[in-house]
Amino acid sequence: MDPDTSDNLNTEDVINTPRLTPAARLLPEQLLATKFLIPASSHPYLARPRLTALLHAGLQRNAILISATAGFGKTALLSSWIQTLGPDDPQVTWISLDTCDNVPAQFWTYVLAALDHCWPGISALPLTFLYEAPQPAWQSMLTMLINSLAQRNERVVLVLDNYDKITEPTIHALISFLIEHLPPALCVILSTRTDPPFSLARLRARAQIEEIRTEQLRFTREETEAFLRQVINVHLSEQDMQEVQTRTQGWCAGLQLAAFALQGRANPGDLLQELHGSQHAILEYLLHEVLQHQSSKIQMFLLYTSILEHLCPAICNAVLEQQDSQSILEELEHANLFVSPLDKEHQRYAYHPLFAEALQYRLEQIAPEKMSTLHLRASHWYATQHAENEAIQHAIFARAWPQATALIERIPSQQLWSWQTIPFWIEHLPSEVVRARPRLCLAYAQALFWGEPPDITKDWLHAARTAWAALRVREGNATGNRQAQETEAPTRLLGEIAALQAVIAGFYDGDAGAAWAYSEDALTLLVEQQQTAHIQVTFARSLATLSLGNFEHAIQTLQTGIAQVEAKGDTALANICLTRASWDMTITGKLHHAWQFAERTIRSAQTANGHLPAMVCWTYARQADLLREWNRVEEAQRLAEQAIQLGEQAELNIFLPLGYTILLKLALSRRALEDAATAHQLLENAWSRMPVPYCYTLYSAVDQVRFWLTCNDLERARSWSRELEQKALLVSPLARERQEIALARIALAESQPDEALARLAPLVARAKAEGRWAHVLEMWLLQALAYQIHQQWQEALVTLTLAVNLAAPEGYIRRFVDEGVPMADLLTRLRAQEQQRELTPYLDALLAAFDNAHGTQTKQQENEEHSEAIPPLLDLLSAREYEVLQLIARGAPNQEIAQTLMISVDTVRHHVSNILSKLGVTNRTQAAIRARALGLLSSAS
Incomplete structure (x- = not known):
């Protein structure tokens, strides 16, 4: 362990606690009140005016960073400084962080609650962002918080103690954003063993941060002497005092432990001569010296209770199986033995973190077999107090897998799959234990759906089925023993497994047959109360029909699912279904209907205060693509970037390829090849993380080919074509259609119009019959360009007329303009042919867009200047x-x-x-x- 004597509340550095969901959010009364308490020192603190002056100066900046390794008195400095503040100084609110706070929703719940202590009501609106499934809209939450802070006049200091316990990148990124944009009303103090992983250089350059580091925190020779004499009441000779300074190098923790070890020694020099080595080695030596002067009962109490984050008589009695913990705690406090009260009533205590870590290390050395027993006792006690997080933690520390899994599975089935910290728990359980529990396997699969490759999710669903079958066999063999107990492998659980398998088959594989089969399987097993699973089945069925290319039927099925989720009030599922409906409408060529569905999605997802969850990134991406098509490129760019930012923050890895594809299309529309190359690289990286051939083909294949051709990289496009021939055919007709369109584009680039026409003809016929009018439009334009290469002008203009008639009512622009100068030439010919007929205004709008995008001349102008x-x-x-x-x-x-x-x-x-x-x-x-x-x-x- 890496001990730290300066910081207050500590927790075992083993696992993170669960992320929070709407069904399991931390309400104010459920927050751990002791985390907000400013630690009280167990002895008088030595005044250090040179350091308090730095803290006062730092209040003029956005942040103060107190960064030093373990035991340099960071928390003690802050606690003492706060006691010196007067009525005209800022209010201080405090959070003692621990590893449990690595869940972003939990971290920000505590931060907002802390700020609410000083500014009542300031957290109400931001808190609405923290419980959106699957991920909150972090940027929106912080923006709202910062805007609220900007309206405050009174100043507040937020202390985040033990910030080194935070390892979650999302939290670091958000704290960095907050600090950089803070208004004067708030100053953030980070007390940490290690520097946070964001740009301190940028904060320094902007004069936004004050830093206090190890060298400043070291006790000077004079401070060491004052500390030993005034605080610890140890009187040493000048020579011994110098030896203490030399050995401890101003290290606060070393000074404290040395003082305890020196008390009562006739010859302090003997001990001082034995002090050597690293800080950790000195700590271990001094701890041994301190312990050996305690009674065996106190030694046992200290060692056995060191596993606890917080101490109270009841939990200590439970862990030690005794009844006199209250008196022992009072004795320890009276002796100043590294224990501090956490409340005014002196009912809750905490060991100094470095002292606790050293005690744990000693316990592991002398009685390792006791660790599991002690943690298990703690787990049982917390379970009786309905403190599930702590109970599960200690069960995992104890390696009591049955206890841990039973506690996790105590969460109701309809909530279990949406708990955001399921991965944190499960990753600290042995794989064979998890794979034996179908509920845990299913919950893990649900949690991984949006962020991990589908093969991983499928593996856990297969494990869920296997575990279910094994449990059913065991239950069948022990029927007489179970009687009134609920079965651990009910058939309805198998229905939930099948429902998710159906969604995966439709969403990730485009396998209509498998999606339908799993759906039918699920419906025979589910009961009416399993509404979420029923909605998943409906969604899977729409995905199945979509993969076949039947968009009208897919939309009808989705309408059923939308009605179900709206009746259930599940905004997350409504968001997914409505966004999918918007995309389906786009493929049918109904752009305005698609926009209406997107707007409906946003209204559905909005909170009462008008704010949106991170999952709205899908909707924003769809809207960005529609705006791009309508040639509102700047608006589309802003919305696409916002969508990607939300997707990246929420780690929705399957969304990111879609977002980067739209960025690529926008860059190509703007003729910004450097931006296009950047977007293309992001796109390739995203697909390498989520290798899903079906989704890649639907979202990106055609536009990736367009990029290569625009960059004159015909060889790369040909290589892609050759690679395609070596791969197994995708089962989805819709995906194969997209591949064929990409191949037709390559044929045109190779000046092989006959091959392009041969590929496109059957595709157009099927797409028309099945109502995929957006695809029909694209293919008609490619056919017109093929005829143009042949100089078959009549055929080219007839086909182009069909495309224009189809596109005009929906206002398509970029579909034409992005085909470049050859399309402008064709449209100019068609415009001359049409003259004053009905299509003229739309043709004029298209040609004007060409002029703006390409700076090209109309055909008429070119003919006039031809010579x-x-x-x-x-x-x-x-x-x-x-x-x-x-x-x-x-x-x-x-x-x-x-x-x-x-x-x-x-x-x-x-x-x-x-x-x-x-x-x-x-x-x-x-x-x-x-x-x-x-x-x-x-x-x-």
Whole structure:
């Protein structure tokens, strides 16, 4: 262990406690009141004005960092300083942190409650964010808190003691954000053994932080002398005093323990000569010296109760199986033996953390077999007090797996799967213990659904089924012994397992057959009261029909699920179903209906105060994509970034690829290739963390191919195509359709319009029959471009007219504009053909968008300047670039061009880049089309 004598409340550094959910939130009366108490010193504290002056100066900054290793008196300094504050100084509110507070919802519940002590009512609105499933909207919560603080005039200091106990990255990121944006009303003090993992350099540069570190906390020679004489009442010779200073190096913990060991010694020099080694070695030696002067009863009490975070007579009596703990605690307090009262009534105490850790270390050395027994006794006592968190902790410390699992499973089944700390508990149980408990396996699978690859979730669901079957066999063999007891493996539990398997099959695999089979299995096993599982089945069925491409049926099924969740009042499930319905509407081409569903999702998810949970990131992403399609690119960019920020904070790993795909599409729409490359890298990294071929194909495959083609990386696109041929076919017809569209784009880039048309024709027919009009629109545009390459203008314009008629009512813009200059040429021809007919205003809007996006000229303008336009282009292209252009038009990759012209591939890339720039296009396909339109290509090309 890494001891710390300076800090107050400590807890065993083994596990985190459960995250909180709406069904299990920490209400004010359930918060541990002692965590808010400013620790009282067990002896008079030595005034250290040089340090209190630094603390007073730090009040003018956003934060004060007190960072030093164990035992340098951080907590004691703060406690003493607070006692010196007068009525005109800021109020102080205190939290003693421990490892249990690594759950973000629990951490912020305590922070808000602490601030509420000084500013009553300030926590009411932010608290609504803390219990959203599966994750709160942290950024919104902090923004609201900061805005509320900005309206306060009276000043408050928030002390976060033992901040080194916090290891959760989300908490560190949020504290950093809070400190950087604090208004003058609040100053945060972090007391910690180690520096927090956020940018102190930035805070220093902005003069937002005051720092007090180890060297400043060390007792000077004069302070050491004053401490020993005035506080501990130990009088040493000048030589011995110097020896204490030399040995302890101003280390507060060493001074305290040395003082206890020195009391009553005739010759202090003998002990001082034996002190050597590291701080930990000195601590162990001094602890031994202190213990050996105590009675055997006090030694046993100290060692056995060191496992407890807080001491009270009842828990101590339970752990030691005795009845006189009250008198012993009073004796320890009177002797100043590293125990401090936590309340005015002196009914609750805590050991100095470093002292407690050293006692635990000693207990493990001399009586390791007692540790499990003591923790188990503590677990039983906490269970009788309905303190589930502490009871489960001590059961795990005791390695009492039956006790720990029984306590976890005491949580009602409908709540168990949504407890956010299930992973923290389960990861500290042996795998074989968890895999023997179907409820725990199911709960773990539910908890991992959004953040881990589906194979992991499937493995735990398989384990749940296996455990269920094994329990049923054992229960069958012991029927007479169970009688009135509830079965541990009811059939309804198997129904919940099947319901989640159905969702996974539909959501992650696109396997309609498996999703339907699991759904039917679930419905035969579930009872009416298992509403959440019934809604999961409905959702799985809609996913199954969607994977087949039948969006109308999928939407109808989702409508049933939406009615169910709204009746149940489950906003999290409503968010999921409504967001899915918005996406389905987008694929059917009904963009305005899709937007309405998204708005309905937000209204459904909003709290009474108008705030939203992190899961709204899905909705924001859908809205961003709709805004992008309507050419409201800046708005879309802001909303997409907000969605991604929420998804990253909530660690919704399956959402992030969707968010990064939309970022990629936006960058391509803005022709910002550096941003596109960044988004593409993020996208690839996200899919590497969540390798889900079905979801990748639906969300990202086509746009990834578009990126490669825009970057003239035709070889990478071809490589993807070859890799696709080596893989097993996806079971979903919808996913295979997306793959075919991507392949058609590659064919066009290779100037192989016939192949593109051959791929697209059957796809268009099926998509029209099944109502996937957004896909139909995309495919019609690709067909028009294929006809354009062939210079089959009539076919191109007829197909384009179909696309325009389909797109006009919904206001599609980017679907046309993102196809680039060749599409602008086609639309200009169609505009000239239409003249003053019905489509003219929409065509004018499209062409205006092209002008803004590409800075291109209309075909009419080009025709008027045709005789002047071509010669400059011919002059601009060098002879070598003209040769490269001819080969590009034939679909030759860079390697083939290099071999044909006997130049390096890098030189080819340089020429291609120049050609694209001079022609005003972004990819090879556009270059070929543009060159043909300008008459730059030979007939052979």
